[in-house]
Amino acid sequence: MKYVIKALEFSIIIALLTLSVITFNKINQVEISNAQSYREDQMHLAIVTDEISSYAYQRFLNGVETEVKAVDAVFEVYEIGDLSIDDIVQMLLITEVDGVVFRLSDNNLAGKGIDACKEQGIFTIVVGNDAPESARDIYIGTNKFNQGRQAATLAIEAIKEDGNIGVILGSEYHFEESSVSNNFIGGIQDVVSKASLVELTEVAYSSQKRAELIVDEMLDQNAIDLLICTDPVDVNRIIRVLVDRNRVGDIKVIASGDTDEIIDGIEKNVIAASIVENYEELGRFSVRFFSKLMSGEGVSAYINVPFQILDQNNLGIE
Amino acid sequence: MNRISTWMLRNTLKRKVFSFILVLLLCFLSGFIYTFYVTFRVNEQINEMFSTSISLKAMNEEMREFESHLETYLASKNSDSFVQYLDTYNLLNARSKAIIAGESPYASNLQLKNIGHLLEAYLDTSEKAIEYKRGRNTEGYLDAYGDLLNIGGYIEHKVSRLEALDFEVNLENYQQLTAQFAEIQTNLVIIAILLIALSVIFVFTFSVGVATPIVDLSEQAQAIASGDYHVKRVKGTHFKEAELLRDTFYDMASHIQEYIDELKDKVETENKLRLSETEKLKIQNSLNQAELMALQSQINPHFLFNTLNAGMQLAIIEDAERTGHFLEVLSALFRYNIQSLQNKVKLSQEFENAQKYYELMKVRFGDQFTFRFQCSPEVAGTEMPPLILQPIIENALIHGFRNKTESGLIDIRAYLSGEHVCVEVLDNGEGITETDLERLNRGDFTKVSDRVGHTTGLGLGNVYERLRHFFGVDEIMVFESVVSSHTKVTIRLPRKESESC
Numbered sequence: 001m002k003y004v005i006k007a008l009e010f011s012i013i014i015a016l017l018t019l020s021v022i023t024f025n026k027i028n029q030v031e032i033s034n035a036q037s038y039r040e041d042q043m044h045l046a047i048v049t050d051e052i053s054s055y056a057y058q059r060f061l062n063g064v065e066t067e068v069k070a071v072d073a074v075f076e077v078y079e080i081g082d083l084s085i086d087d088i089v090q091m092l093l094i095t096e097v098d099g100v101v102f103r104l105s106d107n108n109l110a111g112k113g114i115d116a117c118k119e120q121g122i123f124t125i126v127v128g129n130d131a132p133e134s135a136r137d138i139y140i141g142t143n144k145f146n147q148g149r150q151a152a153t154l155a156i157e158a159i160k161e162d163g164n165i166g167v168i169l170g171s172e173y174h175f176e177e178s179s180v181s182n183n184f185i186g187g188i189q190d191v192v193s194k195a196s197l198v199e200l201t202e203v204a205y206s207s208q209k210r211a212e213l214i215v216d217e218m219l220d221q222n223a224i225d226l227l228i229c230t231d232p233v234d235v236n237r238i239i240r241v242l243v244d245r246n247r248v249g250d251i252k253v254i255a256s257g258d259t260d261e262i263i264d265g266i267e268k269n270v271i272a273a274s275i276v277e278n279y280e281e282l283g284r285f286s287v288r289f290f291s292k293l294m295s296g297e298g299v300s301a302y303i304n305v306p307f308q309i310l311d312q313n314n315l316g317i318e
Numbered sequence: 319m320n321r322i323s324t325w326m327l328r329n330t331l332k333r334k335v336f337s338f339i340l341v342l343l344l345c346f347l348s349g350f351i352y353t354f355y356v357t358f359r360v361n362e363q364i365n366e367m368f369s370t371s372i373s374l375k376a377m378n379e380e381m382r383e384f385e386s387h388l389e390t391y392l393a394s395k396n397s398d399s400f401v402q403y404l405d406t407y408n409l410l411n412a413r414s415k416a417i418i419a420g421e422s423p424y425a426s427n428l429q430l431k432n433i434g435h436l437l438e439a440y441l442d443t444s445e446k447a448i449e450y451k452r453g454r455n456t457e458g459y460l461d462a463y464g465d466l467l468n469i470g471g472y473i474e475h476k477v478s479r480l481e482a483l484d485f486e487v488n489l490e491n492y493q494q495l496t497a498q499f500a501e502i503q504t505n506l507v508i509i510a511i512l513l514i515a516l517s518v519i520f521v522f523t524f525s526v527g528v529a530t531p532i533v534d535l536s537e538q539a540q541a542i543a544s545g546d547y548h549v550k551r552v553k554g555t556h557f558k559e560a561e562l563l564r565d566t567f568y569d570m571a572s573h574i575q576e577y578i579d580e581l582k583d584k585v586e587t588e589n590k591l592r593l594s595e596t597e598k599l600k601i602q603n604s605l606n607q608a609e610l611m612a613l614q615s616q617i618n619p620h621f622l623f624n625t626l627n628a629g630m631q632l633a634i635i636e637d638a639e640r641t642g643h644f645l646e647v648l649s650a651l652f653r654y655n656i657q658s659l660q661n662k663v664k665l666s667q668e669f670e671n672a673q674k675y676y677e678l679m680k681v682r683f684g685d686q687f688t689f690r691f692q693c694s695p696e697v698a699g700t701e702m703p704p705l706i707l708q709p710i711i712e713n714a715l716i717h718g719f720r721n722k723t724e725s726g727l728i729d730i731r732a733y734l735s736g737e738h739v740c741v742e743v744l745d746n747g748e749g750i751t752e753t754d755l756e757r758l759n760r761g762d763f764t765k766v767s768d769r770v771g772h773t774t775g776l777g778l779g780n781v782y783e784r785l786r787h788f789f790g791v792d793e794i795m796v797f798e799s800v801v802s803s804h805t806k807v808t809i810r811l812p813r814k815e816s817e818s819c
Contacts, residue, residue, distance in 0.1 A: 005523060012516045016509060020352065023505040026498065027359050044428070074428050083475060091472045094439045095432040 043073035043294050045287065046092050048113060049103040050080045054171035055232045055257060056279045063283020071291040085109050089116040099123035099290040105178045107131045123293045127286050129180040137293055140285045140303040142277050144180050147307055148187020151228045151254050151275055156195050158252040158272035163225030165192060166202035166218050168211055170231020211237040219245060232257030239270055258310055266315055273311035281305045330558045338524045345513050356502060363495055367488045374477050380409050381470060388444055392451050392459055407441060414438045429480040433473055440469040531560035535567050547575040601787040604780055605659050623649060647677045657704055665732055666698040668707040672730060675708050686725050693732040697739040700811060703784045710743045710807050713778055718747020718805055741809040749801035758797040
């Protein structure tokens with residue numbers, strides 16, 4: 001009995017000591033993380049954008065976040081809306097940023113900001129919608145004209161060269177007069193114009209009206225046989241409407257993006273094909289080429305990011 | 319130092335109690351310190367989470383004051399406002415420098431760094447406004463003041479962005495901390511339970527350690543109280559006081575036992591002495607009784623001897639030889655009978671006296687009785703009290719042949735039997751009933767002794783007592799009898815000496 005009690009005492013003391021050490025370590029390991037760590041020697045990049053809610057922006061941001069870690073830089077985002085471009089540029093100058101990435105659909109706005117920054121010796125990169133008149137250092141983007149042409153080619157193939165095509169442009173294209181929108185639509189029209197039985201009947205912006213409502217109206221008017229949609233989020237909404245109205249198969253869809261829903265739609269033949277623009281690559285390139293500018297490397301002023309096509313063939317479905 | 323080390327090494331109750339309380343206190347103190355440390359860490363982390371917000375809030379208030387003082391000064395050039403402006407300027411300047419120089423513990427945040435730069439620009443612009451005011455450049459100071467307000471707006475914007483960011487991060491931190499501290503809390507609960515279990519075991523061990531020797535001693539004390547002084551010494555290591563108490567108790571019990579043993583010996587010895595005295599008194603009493611009886615029957619021995627001698631001479635003168643012999647034998651018998659019963663005689667003398675008695679009885683009863691004497695030479699010298707054989711023969715003669723008409727035979731034998739000298743008196747008389755035989759063998763001779771007749775007066779009881787006291791043994795005389803057949807009295811004398819008859 002005596003030895004049992006001694007053994008029990010010993011076991012409890014050992015357990016206590018072990019548990020205390022473990023708990024002590026756990027307590028010491030408790031650290032809260034700061035929002036963003038920053039060192040004076042790190043490159044300071046600012047991103048000026050006019051939308052932060054689209055799929056394209058989220059992917060772009062993912063690419064930026066990945067690349068800043070690789071090149072040891074920090075970045076911050078300024079959204080036009082609460083602040084004017086002048087205010088933002090003023091802040092950029094005061095806060096001594098090293099470079100600015102402009103991701104704006106209004107070329108004029110971008111141009112003003114770019115020129116102001118350049119006067120202060122800040123590197124400027126334009127992403128997506130080019131501002132060729134400005135003093136920007138680099139443009140990184142996809143050739144929207146080619147992209148439009150490719151979308152139209154896929155569309156004509158899907159409707160077998162006979163039918164009406166509607167286009168719903170996503171948040172990236174929300175400004176009607178932007179070069180991006182013009183180039184993309186121009187590309188479509190370039191191809192459509194060569195097909196005698198095909199017509200581009202509708203062009204709508206989901207930034208102005210929800211995609212479901214746009215599709216509803218198009219279906220009511222019997223105006224379309226195929227929809228080209230540039231925003232993956234809008235693609236999902238459109239598919240939902242087609243399912244609800246039992247028009248799946250009647251109305252073909254050319255989507256954008258490679259989300260799981262889109263891949264699933266292609267596999268089920270709800271979506272004819274998808275043009276995958278590599279937004280992440282845009283983000284990565286923005287940071288990478290900014291880093292090259294900072295290090296004084298010679299960099300091309302125009303960087304093209306190619307797009308891909310997803311259809312049943314390259315997904316391995318016969 | 320020496321005293322302390324001695325105290326530490328000694329296993330005393332005081333030290334045991336002190337150690338026990340100290341261990342318990344240390345257990346709970348360590349638990350308390352541990353909990354305090356955890357609370358401290360939680361508090362520290364929470365402070366860290368909100369320190370930026372607190373700092374920014376203070377900065378915003380200072381900016382409001384700063385703008386107010388600046389505006390007052392620009393409007394009125396009031397020196398008091400300027401002094402107040404300078405005070406807040408210095409505060410904000412210090413804050414700005416600390417943030418930009420990284421002296422603030424949270425300056426590693428990019429947004430805070432931006433705020434630092436904006437604050438610096440804000441203060442520079444205020445200086446410009448002051449300069450313009452002093453230079454009476456109204457347009458300049460108004461523009462500068464406008465710029466200052468714009469920068470103030472930027473700072474507010476940055477602060478609100480930072481707070482929004484902080485909120486998200488703090489929310490994540492809060493969830494992370496909650497998860498981590500939930501785990502730590504579980505560990506602390508287990509630690510508390512283990513501490514309680516350990517304390518319970520300590521209390522149990524301590525109480526058992528203190529109580530066991532006392533309980534053992536109390537049980538042994540109870541045994542002593544009930545008269546059992548043979549305390550078994552229990553060994554075991556206890557605290558010093560318990561061992562001292564135990565040893566003292568055992569010593570005390572041992573002393574009591576020795577004292578009781580001594581008392582017992584003393585009482586036993588006294589009892590033996592008292593018994594011995596009683597025995598002596600009894601012997602003396604028997605002797606006195608026998609002598610008294612002898613004296614009663616021999617009122618004047620000298621007169622009796624002289625008379626017997628005169629009769630013997632008369633018988634010689636008258637040629638009555640048988641009468642003369644008779645008187646001679648009678649005279650010898652009387653002489654033997656009146657000797658002190660404390661004398662020692664030999665067995666051969668007893669036989670001689672018995673033969674004289676037989677001669678007298680033969681004159682009286684003729685051939686009615688026949689006595690046969692047979693004494694082994696090797697036992698003839700056996701020492702014994704006088705007048706033993708004659709009373710037994712007398713008893714056989716009186717009781718054995720009282721109602722018997724046939725001639726009687728009394729066989730008297732003495733022989734060696736092992737370590738004893740056996741003297742037998744066998745008669746072929748009436749015998750003794752079983753009841754009387756049993757009584758006689760028990761040593762109860764009252765009835766026999768009470769009887770009177772033609773004897774010397776010494777009863778069997780007297781014979782038995784004297785033999786017993788002389789030889790110091792109890793079973794010295796055995797009666798055997800078959801009614802209407804025979805009676806045998808056997809005296810078994812312890813052998814002391816061997817001598818021819």
